[in-house]
Amino acid sequence: MGSIRVRIALATAGAVTAVLVAGCGQAPGSAPEAPESSSAATRVVTDVTGAQVTVPATITRIADAWPAHNEVVQMLGAGDAITATVLIEKTAPWLYVVDPALREAQTVFTNSTANTERLAQARPDVLFTDKSTQIAAKTTELGIPTVQLGFQNYPDLKKMVSTTADVLGPAAQQQAVAYNAYLDDTLGQVRGRTASLPADRRPSVLHVYSLNPLVVDGTGSIIDEWITAAGGRNAAQVTGNVRPVSAEQVAQWNPDVVILASSAFVAADTGAQTLDKLRADPFWSQLPAVRDNRAVINPTGGWHWDRYGIESALQLRWAGKTLHPELFGDVDMLAETRSFYDRFLHHPLTEAEARTMLAAQDPQ
């Protein structure tokens, strides 16, 4: 009789699952430990969630699920150890120039998914991930030391760099100290020069993330932080980064300067082409900032200068010089960029390359 068979089938299925789950209780302890990894020394790192993560003393394989963080690993000297990543060459072409080893890495993450099977097979010594992801519980279960990171401002950016260096070892820690000192210097210099500016000499700046739909960066973001440091005011009176706004709001804010992020470029347009279109657009052409040539393109390097990444250090000087050329006459962004890449990213740029980067163009 059908229903008896059904009951048997279901009972069996239930029993099998129950046994499987029951077996899980002792899983971590009874899991066959392979001898290969047990001999090595380990160290303990505290991540941004407060978790104590035990990582091998020598890191040879790295998985990085946080796009902006891959460049941090490269800076700290372990770029060629990245074997699993969230990046693809199209999203960060300069980083692939700087760290060609990334081409050998498997892309196993997207910004919302993880291929856990490929990740497990890649056997990373450590996984760096954004603290908000839901995968940490799973990757920890897989036995991958998972270091969760995150930052919203410059002090936390430095902590993120230090924590990463703690994972990677003494050489990385030295480099982290150097970078953090450079960032502090830059912040100090830029803020120092703009500190005495009265409110009426601080231009209002609109940072455009996307033109269609119209999306801008508001207050309470790192964008707001560098605008302020560079002697400007954020024109966008909305809170948070990447906020959709209306053209009406933009007209009302009437920014003195418009900065276009590379994400605002339409299709295959270059920054210059995008600016041309903006000047021809019925709405934007009426905006004084655009009409009077106070719309500029934000540079993009291994990661976006204007967003949450280590090249934010370059963004500070660039923004200062863009908003207040009179105060930053001595700053040569071409030289500054080349020296930064040489010193921190282990990849000397040609002058042409630096020029391309400043124009937010992909490498040739």
Add this chain to the structure above:
Amino acid sequence: MDLTVDDPPDSPVLDVRDLRCGYGAVDVLDGLSFTVAASEVLCVLGPNGAGKTTLFKSVLGFLPPRAGRVLVAGRELSGWGRRELARTVAYVPQAHAAPFPFTVGEVVLMGRTPHLGVAGAPGPADRLVAGQNMDRLGIGHLAARSFTEISGGERQLALIARALTQQPRLLMMDEPTSNLDLGNQARVLREVRDLAAGGLAIVMISHTPDHAFAVATTAALLVPDGTLRVGTPERVLTEGALGEAFGRPVRILAGVGEDGATLRACLPVL
């Protein structure tokens, strides 16, 4: 049929006394009294809106009475459990289509539900009862066909088979001949007569006085003021009473059937 009884053998299966019922502020029926005993067929007639369906809902327990009593096998309706009641009173709705294409066999088998435990499903013994009832109504060959694909007459027979599968003592049939052609009407009426002969008590709603003359032992005529006239069909369904109830004059013609019995038919005068 299962005729074990827990009440005195001569007491009626259905005993309705001074029943009043209705919806909202309106009393549809008031002061109704009648009884139906085993082997009796009560045919309820009346114009549209006179309250035939309301009466059915009261007797089936869907609509609580506002006054008076409904006794099934000598016991107050409110004293019956739902499953217990379904083993005594079976309802044959008007032929309808189900939303899913159950087979005729499956539909008839659903009549076993009141005999099963809450968690139960029908077994071989239940299929036997259902099969017997299908055979009895001559629809055994349809058992594996889809209930949605058979004709209206066959569907009505299947619903009767389902009701019989409940093994009830009282059958409540809601217009069992509506929407059927002449041949199917005769088929259903003959089953009604035979089932009563087998000991069932039957209450059926009809729009056709002819059918009451043909099979009913008792006729109940609902007139628009909500009162009920009960008696043998010949006494209740007179030209005068029917004309008054339906608001149009009628004639009743008589003929002789094959076995010498009197056949009556009612015709409206246009």
Add this chain to the structure above:
Amino acid sequence: MSAEAERDAPAGVDGAAPADPWRRGRWPVVTILSVLLVATVAVSFAVGVTAYPPGTIVEVLLAHLTGRPSTVARVDDVTIWLVRMPRIVAAVLVGGALAAAGAAYQALFRNPMVSPDLLGASGGAGVGAALGILLSWGSAGVQLSAFALGLAAVLVTYTVGTLVGRGTESTLTLVLTGIVVSSLCSALISLTKYVADPDDKLPQITFWLLGGLETVTVRGLLPLLVPVLVGLVPLMVLRWRLNVLAFGDEEAASLGVNPRVVKAFVIVGATLMTAASVSAAGMVGWVGLVVPHAARMLVGPDARRAVPVSALLGAIFLLVVDDLVRTVLTTEVPLGILTALVGAPFFLFLLARGRRAWT
């Protein structure tokens, strides 16, 4: 029908009795699907980035279930026991739960276009998860809040629907209230997406709304297994009564079934299963709608077979789809996208082929 009409066979004892002679189709579908499910599970353990021979798989499973020592390399052990096992078990549970709940809901509401999230279970769970992510509650907190709000949404639907629908056809009111609650939930989800940090929280909410099994942990299987099995009980127990309900509340009542009680139990069971599935795997669409149709095409509408066949088919379907998710690309496509890509055309195929399944 029966020739041996004289013999009154005792019910339920004779296990070897011939199958119901009036049911649709002669095939022992439940048996075939059970075997197929076991085979699919076996294949799912074997396929992936690395293919494993049966011996290795059995050795790993035995080692973990019995504590026997194993010689399998750690990476293979991790892949089989920690990556594939939880995904396979979760796919079977979630697929089976959504499909069985869908079959029960479709029978209960006498409407083949109904899906298990009809009364707002998915929508509520979605709000719960989005809220949990927004407030940085961690993955256990997110699951719990998804589960709680999924149940709460159905409770709201049921309470409001009963209040609003007093005295009218309550099934229709219930369905309409469910639609209102669901749209309200999707508006709330959109609101959380709007206020969410786009760099930080938004991808996580998106992941959750599209569904996926890669984050299911071994430990997370128990909170999925228990509600699914508990919810399955009323569905399996009451599935004969579910058939009777197809004829409407009054006819069901005349057959000795209390429609309110059956509805309440089935709704609670199906909601429990749906909420547990959604909180573990996100919003995986189409399974609960399409699979019951396929099941009814195979075995007819009789819930005695349609419910278990739906569960088995749903388990196989989601397992196969998740195997594709796991193996085809190096990055994973969200599960919900693939079930929609497979489910929507399949539904059209069913519409074209089997209109009879619900006319």
